[in-house]
Amino acid sequence: MTPLSFAQRRLWFLAQMEGPSAAYNLSMALRLTGDLDRRALDEALRDVLGRHEVLRTTFPAVDGEPYQRILEPAESGFELPVVEVSQAELAEALPAATRLPFDLGAEIPLRARLFAVGPREHVILLVVHHIAGDGWSLKPLARDVAAAYAARCEGRAPDWTPLPVQYADYALWQRELLGEADDPESVLARQVAYWREALAEVPEELALPFDRPRPAVASDRGHAVPLELSAEAHARLTEVAREHRVTVFMVLQAALGLTLSRAGAGTDVPIGTVVAGRLDEALDDLVGFFVNTLVMRVDLAGDPTFAQLLDRVRETGLGAFENQEVPFERLVEELAPARSLARHPLFQVMLTVRNDGPDELRLPGLRTEGLSTRALSDATSMRFDLDVSMTETFDHGGAPAGLKGRLVVAADVFDERTARRLAEWLTRVVEAVVAAPDTPVGAVGILDAGERERVLFGWNDTAADVPGVSVVELFEAQAARTPDAVAVIAGDVELSYAELDARAERLARSLAARGAGPESVIAVALERGAELMVAVLGVLKAGAAYLVLDLNQPGERLAFVLADARPAMVITDPAGADAVRGFPGPVMAVDAPGSEEEPERTAAVRADHPAYVVYTSGSTGRPKGVVVTQA
Template identity: 50%
Template structure:
């Protein structure tokens, strides 16, 4: 018909397709191994896809009961699979049609094949049988309007074009079920021989052919998947084939099961994801920070625990000083679960105060003194500490807020450590181990150890309460960071950043020395001087700072044996520079929100990570930590499929 004639067959079919494909996804989200290149190379590979006769028979019976064709069964199953792998609920799939629906071409030799787009709607909570009904309706509609050449359809619909992908659909499905032709040519023996496919027109091209025995009974399906090598590895394509067969088997067994009840994982994969990869239990029973530190101080009393410049404090001296401060805190009402705010510059004394709070049974609220006074006031008002420990340099500032004193009566007891009277009182306390005579109850593993305020997803600071059990899980075992007795660990993070949890306690419970950095933020030159002068072997640099150091002076961290980072996406090119420039340094990428005690995952960066693209893994869970990637219904997703990361275990904060 004339395309200009609105009453022509062509115009009517174009109008159908415009309505049918309105809002169709421009590109399906598929579980690719690599980012899509700007221009597709069309290099491809092929993997087999086979169904045995028994499953073929079950699918044929299902198709007969539901009044659909075998193609429609495969269309529905493939759409369900792609949806389960992150493609959404609107799945367009291409399909070839013979193009011989006119009797005039029956006796002609030629290629009349056209391509249709069959769209599958998986929204709501349909059963597989309901999806078959939706597919049937859409497929029959497509077949009734199959005369429009695909290239003409693309011109009419004018989708956003790209050299990176096929327009309107990226996945093709063909199910052949015509009888095998016998080719009898005089003087020739003709045999069909399968061959590997080296070109890919689509991201994925599924092609299967039904086979029947001499009695016409289903004898299985043979075929394969042609995949774009730009996007997929062969192993991924093989997994897709396995998953599709699993979906078909599940649907044949119970077609009335809701789609949400169709698990794309088989039993072995589910066990591997949920159990084997989360087998992180450790044999050691949980302990508190005072218990762990006390045991270390007893083993190495004369080893250096804290160092800053020429200042040294041994494990025995730190133990004694923290005992004195703990007794002073108890006299000010600190009891188990009490919160004690600490507003002090980074210093050895501050470390002693934090340890003392834990020995007294309390939980410390670390506050960076550089914070605006309004934020400090909000944190103190929200946490309601029984005491506030500070020094004279900040005590005056706390009283000069525009809104009045930080802690008006009644408020927390103010303990200004460098006040002569307080200094004398602390010095007069017994420095021996705390006992019940001191009204001290030893903290328990599930007791609060500290409260740290994050920025909060609502914009208001949010307090996170972490237990001793969480800290213990972070610092024992310390193999992921390769911390050994005699190591020197840098203490450079803001006290209000949970990185300090790692810095302080992984050093002091494992026999290392904590090198305490000067107050404030260090320049790269200052960082180089600090690390070199203290001979630091273990350091944590937030990702942004690490990138800056690598750009300005990568040799600033030379000599650091374990360099940990985290807090943002780690740049592969920066990792390359570290690996090339510092062969003696082990770079470790870490991940973990404050609510899970600093780190949940770590990963030692390797040559493989920096040569395969821009993504550096976050790694495996730490001891007593479990991690699951789940969909919106909290079901585990297959490997390679996007979901939300859920963490569980000893490290999860209260609430």
């Protein structure tokens, strides 16, 4: 039995784990105007099926182990159904056909539909599962279909040069080339060692400007927006790439990393990209899943200039390309990062840059127009948090004519408006850095004037009329309005506003009877819970300031805080008693019974009196106490 390639095996595994999905469907749609020979087109597609074994391969499993089952063309079950549709119906029929999932164990990974819109107008849709093809495969596929159709229109079989190898040969050769991981001299062992070092401590999840928390399982839905750079920016980008001995891809990779860093992603930004993976010219004309994924980190630490960042990106990229044979799927197995159904392992941002022109299927005797198949699968094709793809365009003289593409975000965590904002930010950054490569990355702005105005002034316009009353007065007013409403929930304990007010009032009287009042500090050594709320409110009712002690802190820190703040007394319970055992002042239980003879609170509390004291972390020196007033 022929094994699957490493890339195929990962897709097969995902299909078993996630169930039927169209997330890995590749589509090519073409509008055909003129006199179409339907019989010749059907025969041409069958010719292509015969030429490329992988298109007539199913992937069943024996005892949980998948293998490639190559079918003869006659037993493949392939057909070209003709669907009569109106122009209006086509808008729904095309996406629906694109999103139909494949049963990899029983169904070949090629599907075709011919939509008849009129006597002289058709749309041909080809859908290939990623397990049998990649983006580079669409060119030889289109070329072979065109050649076969031309031959069949003349009543003959296509006369093409036989392919030197088939995809099954590649799957076997790949395993032989890589060797075994336990052989230190093997390609696999050497390259895994490189990637283990290159991806050491890579961020498990990149902190992007999400609109909502990530769900437990990703839905593969996305929001796509257009992305475009002008011919002027393209020309300058090309100049910068040449001046700094990098590729256009590397400039865009550095700019994307810079954009995300400025948006809050930090200074270590891992970005994935795909390489053709066709390491032998014998594979150039073959349809199959050859692409490999590389992870390259953009290191922005130390605020380098963009030119210096390009040097870092070039060094990282060259190392990655030299070690591109190890399949990403095998790399994930070897590095064993934290796995999740909610996010992609090792990286969540993908960048693809193409300069080889669009994939076109041209049939003789027909006017052809490619339809955007990417737009057909936006709702199902998103496997990353962010996916940026761009294609270079050139004029008739070969001069840069701009870059066109799209930016897609995961709908699970992003809104479409955020996708548009990210596209604007990336465009702005690219234009800025190619205009002035010596600019430090920390000085490159991503916001336009309106966004800066909103962040600096709009979001900070928080002025509000505040009533001239204390926290205690606000609480007591609420307790009077809703005495029976729940005020505190702590585990199984619930206190109503009336109960909390009564308990805090008793504590406040006891504190006042012991001299607590304005300008005095009362330490509170309690775990989180209802008693902590009673204590804090009781201290405020007494007019004093509270100092909450974190009982999880080391004893030395607690001793320092007590010595520095010099509280008049400590409120605690048995759980906190050990933490304040060395305190020289009085220690009072939070539930100490009050006395009917204790006077009512009479101290006047002003807005400038202290309300509480809190200490800094002390991570850069000794902790410092901060006093917050009643106001």
